[in-house]
Amino acid sequence: MLKRSGFSRRNFLKGLGLGGLVGASAVSPTFQVMAKPSQQVSGELRILQWSHFVPQYDRWFDPFARYWGEVNGVNVTVDHINLAEIPAATAAEIAAGEGHDLIEFLSPPASFENSLMDLSDVVQEARTRFGPQVGLGERSTFNPTTNKFFGFCHGWVPDPGNMRRSMWELIGMPEGPKTWQELLEGGERILNEQGVQMGIGMSNELDSNMAARALIWSFGGAEQDESERVTINSPETIAAVAYMKDLYERAMTPEVFSWTAASNNQLLIAGQASYILNSISAYRTLQKVDAPVSDDVFVTAPLAGPNGVSLVSQHVIPIYIVPNHAKNPDAAKEFILHLVANYNQAVFNSELYTFPAFFNTAPQLLEEGGWLDVDPFGSRPINKLQLLKQAESWSTTIGHPGPANAAIGEVFGTFILPNMFAKAARGEMTPEAAVADAEAQMNAIFERWAAEGLIGGGR
């Protein structure tokens, strides 16, 4: 439920003071901070974005965008589609040279770079107005080889662990696992003693992609280095794959091979998972479906690997792109800046699912006694999400420690890493062979994108 307490006069005035916002401020029913566009805009602005996981977000966003349009003489239309359809829709529009002016991706869209406008000017302007952008936002949208911002990251979604506390309490670990080793031992005990498995996907879908990377990084491995060279075949990655095989055999069932983006939520809600890796979406769903059970779900910090490294990928990362065919790029850029100026509303209406890429725009999130300390959406205890205040320190983006380039995008889109784990877990290959197999596939992909001139400029 939307609570108006989040939009107090104090918060609104704070918003007004952000980054030296100038010009006329109009107060809409949703208290928009209305920065004066730096250039005259008009005409049509067509926006394509996903149907947000939190329906309230779309109910807020659409009138928000239209209102900006009314004030600035731009006719704004917003089309929503399933997030999985966005790459296909974008590919079709680019091939046709026709379509939306502004498209929101939920993962780095580097492979589209040649057909996208350089948004360096918007990024620079946003930094001037709103302060620094989170590092993972830049690494997801900036190509060091071409020196181009092919997208604009306005937010990101943390990917902590979610656990059923009552299950972990019964095995003497009420705070849940803190390391991958504890996850293995605790998960095995819960399965054997309580008959409940855990769910970390190894399939062709988003959550599995994120989980695979978290595990590799925590064990000290990486897909590529900072110079965009494939580094997957390392003793660290092999150890991570061997660990996952062990985890599957001792604490999971074959359903992790048919994992979908909804599986985390379904299993947690059904009481069939002791631990999952997910954003807070599963928890928020459970709050609405079964509030008492949701009280038993707690978010946990990422798990540490053998050397104490804890690192996870953002869960999804909303990135706006402006295709070369856009008929109204100026309005698109101005709207991006307007959205960022009002990002406290975006965060609030996403029920704290989406975090800001420019933290200064939503100070209520992290401030003492702010939303993460006192969840406005009824968590019990009220500070259940408090540990997300540190989320930026343990989050990164795909391709870490390098940029989220086009090759990483293809590796991501063809699910090479989840399948690498699955091959070993299913006993089809040894961990060494599974990693070597993934390396061979990745090398071919990296060579192709390097030939295209989109990666490897840092070598």
Add this chain to the structure above:
Amino acid sequence: MGTVSEARGGPKLLDREGFLAVAMLMPAVLYIVFLVGIPFVMAVLFSFSDVSVGSPTIDRFTLETFNDVINDPVFRRSLQNSFVFTLFAQGLVLILATVLAILLNRNFRGKWIVRLLILLPWATPIAIGAINWLWLLDSVYSPLTWILREVGLIGAGALLGPRNVIWLGQETLAMASIIAIHVWRMLPLSTVIILAGLSSIPQDIQDAVQVDGASFLRGWFQVTLPLIRPILMVAMLFGIIFSFTDMTVVHVLTRGNPNNTTQVLASWAFYTGIEGGSLAKGAATAIFLMPVLLGVAILMLRVARRTEVR
């Protein structure tokens, strides 16, 4: 007596056979050119190029893409799966559709309701049907699993063990599931085609079979089957095309899981071309559908011609 057009001073445009033939064929020709021909030519060109979703213009031609595709183990598995999927699905469809058509060709009360019910899967958009099946085969909420549990096949000491059946997470079950759902979807079309064939057999031939005292099987194999063989071929060839090129069932149900063991050529072309961003690789993957489709198309034309001659 002259026609009205003649009376008005010669045949009108629409009365000229040559023009009428061209006019009536044109929509089909345009449809084929724009929605089949041009995309096909583009796919061939793309497959020999380096195009990506971000650069859909061809800068250079290369054979490298095919080299990449052929060396990709997922492609090889997808190719194999496409044949397995098509052969099993079509085999089952043909047998079940024939049985159904024989039953529906008889007179019984409520026949139209049964026909309507059988046609429903074909009338339902496949995406919706597949999503329903996704729920029916869910690892937690599956009603099928619930039924198995209720009848005692799942549980402590039961035949299938204590845990839920993971329909889509185990290789064989997942493949069997997508084949079964494709059969469910294709059955109505084949049944209607075969039913049309059975209905076209003259009554006097059927009477003669009965008067001669032939058993059902003998009558079926020696009289009915030869008579409907051309139409059976049509049903089978249509089915092969639909099965070999289908990606909806795989995309909605398994996305190729577990571990790409249910991936087929059409779905892998989509994942590499669109989700992976390599249009050239996606196009090159899809090109491998061609030999089979071409073979089937030639067969269909031969069957049509043979039927025409008779």
